[in-house]
Amino acid sequence: MTVQAPADRSVWRVRARTLPLGPVPLLMGVVNVTPDSFSDGGAFLDPDRAVEHGLALAAAGASILDVGGESTRPGADPVPLEEELERVIPVVEALARSTSAAVSIDTTKLEVARAALDAGASIVNDVSALRFAPDLAELAAETGAGLVLMHMRGEPRTMQSDPRYDDLFTEIGGELEAAAERARVAGVAREAIVLDPGIGFGKTAADSLRTLAGLDRLAAAGYPLLVGHSRKSFLDPERRRAAHDRLPESLAAGLLAALGGAALLRVHDVEEHARALAIYARWREAAESMGGRAVEETGAEP
Numbered sequence: 001m002t003v004q005a006p007a008d009r010s011v012w013r014v015r016a017r018t019l020p021l022g023p024v025p026l027l028m029g030v031v032n033v034t035p036d037s038f039s040d041g042g043a044f045l046d047p048d049r050a051v052e053h054g055l056a057l058a059a060a061g062a063s064i065l066d067v068g069g070e071s072t073r074p075g076a077d078p079v080p081l082e083e084e085l086e087r088v089i090p091v092v093e094a095l096a097r098s099t100s101a102a103v104s105i106d107t108t109k110l111e112v113a114r115a116a117l118d119a120g121a122s123i124v125n126d127v128s129a130l131r132f133a134p135d136l137a138e139l140a141a142e143t144g145a146g147l148v149l150m151h152m153r154g155e156p157r158t159m160q161s162d163p164r165y166d167d168l169f170t171e172i173g174g175e176l177e178a179a180a181e182r183a184r185v186a187g188v189a190r191e192a193i194v195l196d197p198g199i200g201f202g203k204t205a206a207d208s209l210r211t212l213a214g215l216d217r218l219a220a221a222g223y224p225l226l227v228g229h230s231r232k233s234f235l236d237p238e239r240r241r242a243a244h245d246r247l248p249e250s251l252a253a254g255l256l257a258a259l260g261g262a263a264l265l266r267v268h269d270v271e272e273h274a275r276a277l278a279i280y281a282r283w284r285e286a287a288e289s290m291g292g293r294a295v296e297e298t299g300a301e302p
Helices: 047-060 081-098 110-118 136-143 168-185 205-213 215-221 247-260 270-289 293-298
Strands: 011-014 017-020 026-032 064-068 102-106 123-126 146-150 193-196 264-267
Touching: 011 146, 026 047, 026 270, 047 064, 047 081, 047 270, 064 081, 064 123, 081 102, 081 110, 102 110, 102 146, 110 123, 110 136, 123 136, 136 146, 136 168, 146 168, 168 193, 168 205, 168 215, 205 215, 205 247, 215 247, 247 264, 247 270, 264 270
Parallel strands: 026 064, 026 264, 064 102, 102 123, 123 146, 146 193
Antiparallel strands: 011 017
């Protein structure tokens, strides 16, 4: 893996604003406007309910609201363009004018991303890391939008069909760095790019746990990391609990991601993660007051 000169990881530039990044991750709240998402499928398909949910997440501590109209759960089928537009654009528009939280559009379609940015979104969250729509890089460069590039093997319908890696971190890191370089060549600023290792996307439960444990190795590329761990099946590989009943596991994984250097966490349960991170912030303050010893022993940066 090639280590490049680091970007300014203290901020994320998303259009006309900057989001401050530090050792305590920002929270990206999930707003699924879908009938079939793995954790809350159908609960917020109605636009008014989706907007109400997004505003509640912002009030609970989400700095970013990630609006998606196409499920990317394992085995999910693609959604036609017009249907995805009908689902997300009214929600993006309403949230952008009703909250100070930044609005992100979770899509792999150029047309949806452009319409969402026109409606007030400031971030494009691309789970394909430019593989499905390379022109998303040019759109982000043109608009100054923040760009999340997530690692995934294959596509949602097939990504969990026997995923294999010869060298997990070299392959994930190399593929993400290549995507970031494509974005840079297209004109996207380094400070606009965030990388997501794609926990649960084309990875076994063991791969996902190893990814969580090795975030520092992926951070070597110099870009901030976003981790989407919330409610995912790797937290409960025996499927003993429904997705919405994995809160303790999600909180544990979120804190481990924070210790590993994640700058952002994409979560469903914003209030609970915010409360857990408040303890984490106080722990860091205590550790620093002791000369940083407790922080250093975890491997996290002081």
